[in-house]
Structure formats: C-alpha cells, structure tokens
Amino acid sequence: PTAELQAIDAAHHMHPFTTNDELAEQGARVITRAKGVFLTDSEGNEILDGMAGLWCVNIGYGRTEMAEVAARQMAELPYYNTFFKTTHVPAIALSQEIARLAPEGMNNVFFAGSGSEANDTNIRMVRTYWAEKGKPSKSHIISRKNAYHGSSMGSGSLGGMDYMHAQGGMPIPGIHHIGQPDWWAEGGDMTPEEFGLARARELEAKIEELGEDNVAAFIAEPVQGAGGVIIPPETYWPEIQRICDKYEILLIADEVICGFGRTGNWFGSQTFGIRPHIMTIAKGLSSGYQPIGGSVVCDEVASVIGATEFNHGYTYSGHPVASAVALKNLQILQDENILDHVRNTAGPAFRAGLEGLADHPLVGGASVIGLMGSLPLTPHKESRAKFAGEAGAIGLMCRERCFANNLVMRHVGDRMVVSPPLVITPDEINIFMDRARKALDETWQKADKEG
C-alpha cells in the first residue's frame, strides 16, 4: 500500500533537495512504471512527465529494446574497467559514435558516470592542459550565477546556485561567477540584444580583473536549464565566443541538458554556433536508462592531455552496460528521426502551446527552443514584476497544482520549466497544455484567496 511505502521511504530514504517536513506533510509520490511520456504511480494515476525525469528521458520510457541490450551486455561482459591500457567493445563503439555526431574536431571522449563527474574531469583537464602547455597560472575558471553543473564539490562550485554554495564549503578556490543572460528577470529597460551583449561583456571584465594569464576556461550551458531555461539573447553567444578566442580561454559547453536533441540539433552548441573545446555530456546520452556521462574533447586538448598521464578516472568510466545502452539510445534517436520530430513536429506544437498559455493572467510570456521552455509567472506582465511574497512560493504552488492534475512541471523560483521526452506527440502536447492551464487557473484562484 502507498502509505506504507511512503512511511518506509520517509524513515530511511534521504532524498536530494527535499526536507523531512515536506515528506511528513505528504509522502513522496511512488512511481511504479512508465511508458512513452506517461508515468504510473502506486495509486494507478497516469501522469504526463513534462520534465522527461530530470531532463533526460529523451527517447521516452518503456523501451524494451534498451532492456534487451542491457541484459545481453550483462551476460556477456557486465563489467570491466578502462584503466591501464584495457578497453572493451561497448566503450570503443560508443566513443566512436559520439565522435561521429559531435562537432568537427571533437573526436575524443573521456567517460564518467554522471554529469557531475564529467565536470569534475573538466576542471582537472583544463588546468592540466595549461600546465602542460607551460602556463600553470592559467587555472581560474569562470562560470555563471544560477548555472547548474552538478552536485559534487567541483561541479557544484562551477554551478552558481547560492543556496548550494551555502552548504559544505563551496565554491572551491579559483572558480568565479558572472551574471547570466536572463533578460526577463534582470534585463530592466535594455533590449534583449543590449542585455545579451552586456552580460557577455561581464566575461571580458572578469578576465581582465583576474588577468588573462590566470584564466583557464569559461563554462556555460548553451541554454541554462535548472537555472530556469534561460534562452540567451541572439547577441550573447557570438560575443562570448569572440572573448574566449581573443583571450585564449578554453570554452566548455555543458551539454548535459542541451545535448542529444533537446534544442533540435545533436548539441546546443550547434544551435547557437558555439565552438567549444570541451562538451560535458550525460542525461540524454543514455536517455537515463543507465547512469553515464563524459567529456567530449577537441583534438588539440586531447593530444596535450594524452601526452602526459592524466591521473584521473572513475571505476565506471565507460562502463560496458551503460555504454551499450547509450549506443542503443543513439541508434534509436537516429533510426526514428527524433531530431527531425523535435524540429518539425513536436517543437512547433510545443511552441504554439506554450505561447498559447502566455495569455493566462499569471504568465508573463513563453520562452521556447526545441523541446525546452519556460513560463515566468508574474502579477504584472508589462513590467515583469515579481510577486510581493516569498520568492518561489507561487511557482511551488503551481508545481503542486500540476502534480494534482497529473502533470509534472518543475518550478525554478516563480518560473515554470518544461522539458518533455523528445518523442512527445502533438496530441500529448495538447494534453500537457490542458492540464497546465487547469493548474495555472487553480494557482491563480488559490493565490488570490490566500492574498
């Protein structure tokens, strides 16, 4: 029975980003199975997953062919490592396929078990690169406020979430944060184009403050995901690229959310014309069917790193089962033309649906790219005002109303964010929009009643 499961869960299971009080108030929803874009819970409710889990189940749930590949690989070679000059076929095949799909000149993959681990790899890799090039002072890394790059000490430090830094001594030394290109919340009276340039130029100012001889790399998500689906103004990325080129700063594109079709191309870097030296990958690489991540590295950096012994690696770097499953996932994305579906079918329907919701009195607008989007909630559309009460309270209320209407939408402060499985159909998008509108109506009424 659900109540029994919830009680055991609350007693023994420590949840990420959750308080005991929250669990005591209402037990965690117990998800028992999933198919396509729908989750089923222990009460038999069918919930439309507008978040693809944690932005990762790109090919949708319930693919038995993925289970078959995993079972076959487990029977044949369940584990072997890739340390000390050993390898195996799944890691070989997956690295080749990633290199084939990656932008030109990015032919090298260093595997990890997650996005956090991959970003930890990146910190050590860029510092090692510059040290090997005879410039050990180039060790500082610049990131952005509100970025999310993972939860380990390294990746959490790269991230720009103040509430995460407040616990456990982050950021580690040598990591710096500039503003994010969030025009809606922070653009004031500037046009998006002016604001995009201004925020990009914060990178130049920070490099000059630290000294270009001291800066190793800049890391950013092509579209900030957990920070609220912040789609940068058109002026932003070209200016960032110019600055990185000018000062010889390595550019790390964190593609953990944007990669593998989310923005309509294989990588967000392609959507925005970014030329990274390293890309962080995870999530959509296996569609979440197995934990796996990695760093896709350009030939220049890989040749320098490979010329020395990079004293770094994880027990599960290139794990055979995870690699075989990820390779199958990449095959499915190609065989079923899923990127084309994002660009030409689901993406336009999703955009139309979210833009349709922007007429709701609580919604300030819609930002959409590919199959990710956000709806900022506001008491006043024209001025893009914030709510008078506690920041995020209305967003949380809306998330709860979505859940009550069998829809998963996440809130980032008072912004609702969406990132459904890439296989979502236009009919399912309609179901999404109907449930979201109902949740918004209920939030509006409840917020009004509670003043």
Ligand code: PLP
């Ligand atoms: N980078 C980005 C952009 C992410 O969104 C995430 C996770 O949400 C990570 C890195 C960390 O990945 P993981 O949770 O697999 O460690």
